[in-house]
Amino acid sequence: MSDLSPKPAAGVSRRTVARATAAAGLAVLLGAASGTARAGAATRLGPRTLDVSVASAALGRSAPVRLILPSGFGSQPGRTYPVLYLLHGAHDDYTSWTRETDIEAFTEGRDLIVAMPDAGPTGIPSVWRGGPDYETFQMKEVPALLARDYRASGVRAVAGVSTGGYGAMAHAARHPGAFRAAASYSGILDTTAPGVPAIMDAIVARENLPAASLWGNPVFNLLTWRDFNPRARATGLRGTALYISQGSGVGGGGDPLPGILESALWPSTQGFARTLALMGVPATTHFYGGGGHDWAHWKPEFTASWPVLARALGVPE
DSSP states (O other), X not given: OXXXXXXXXXXXXXXXXXXXXXXXXHHHHHHHOOOOOEEEEEEEOSSSEEEEEEEETTXXXXXXXXXXXXXXXXXXXXXOEEEEEXXXXXXXXXXXXXXXXXXXXXXXXXXXXXXXXXXXXXXXXXXXXXXXXXXXXXXXXXXXXXXXXXXXXXXXXXXXXXXXXXXXXXXXXXXXXXXXXXXXXXXXXXXXXXTHHHHHHHHHHHTTOOGGGTTSOTTTTHHHHHHTOTTTXXXXXXXXXXXXXXXXXXXOSSOSHHHHHHHHHHHHHHHHHHHHHHHTOOOEEEEESSOOSSHHHHHHHHHHHHHHHHHHHTOOO
C-alpha cells in the first residue's frame, strides 16, 4: 500500500502537516465505520421492512427511505403509530441500521414505525450551501409522506451515529418540539470546536465535494456555521428528552483509527454537555473511557438509550 501521508513542503511546519494528516485519517475512518414529497414504488424486503423511493423537491431527485412497519400494521388499518427516525453516519447510507444492528428483531412486537432516511454520501443532513436540502427532506417531506401513506402520528424521536448523531441533535435543536427525544452516539455536537471544522471539511472532501459547499468557510461564514451548530442552538432542546454518549478513544488494541476519531470528538461532546448543564437542560449522558468510532460501541449505546426513546414514543421498554 502506498504512503499517502502528506510530505512537508518548504516553510510548512511539522505541526501543520500532522494536523492535515490527522484530518485525512479521520475522514478515512468515517467511511468505516416545507415541501411535499411523493412516494414512488416501494420495494418489499421482508414481512415488515421496505424501501420507499421519495420524489424530493428539497433534494431535486428521488431519495430512499427504509421503513420497518409495526407487526400489526396490516391488521389494524385505523391505528396510527409513533415514529423512530434513525440516521446514518458519514460515507454510509440508509441501509446501515438494518445492516449493522438487529433493529428489525428489536422492534418486533413494539407498535412503532422505524424510518431510516437518506442523508447523502457525507451523512450530514443539513441545508447545503447552494445544494441539496437534507434538513427539509428529513424534517418535512419524509414525515408528511409517513403521515399520509403509513399512518404515522405526530409522536417522533430521533437517534443517529456520528454525523447522524449531529443530525439528531441539530434537527431537534433547530426545530423545537418536533421530537420528544433525541439521542446521539459519538455525534459531532459542536461543529465550531477546535479541530472540528477540519474534520467536517475532510468528510466533505472525501466525497470529492468542495469544502465550502456545506456551510461555506468556517471563518468567513461563521454565522452560518453557528446557525447549524447543535451547541449554539442548544436552547431549542428544552423539553426534549436527550441521550448523549461518547468514548474517550484512549487505549484499546487493533486498528487505532476508531480510537483516534473518538478522541478527537471527545472535547466537542463534552462542551455540548457542559452547555446543556449551564442552561439547565436535562440530559442523560454516558461518557466512557476508551471506545472507538464504530458500530461495536454504538450498538450497546442504542440499547442503553432505549428507555429514553421508548418513554418518549410511548412504547414498551
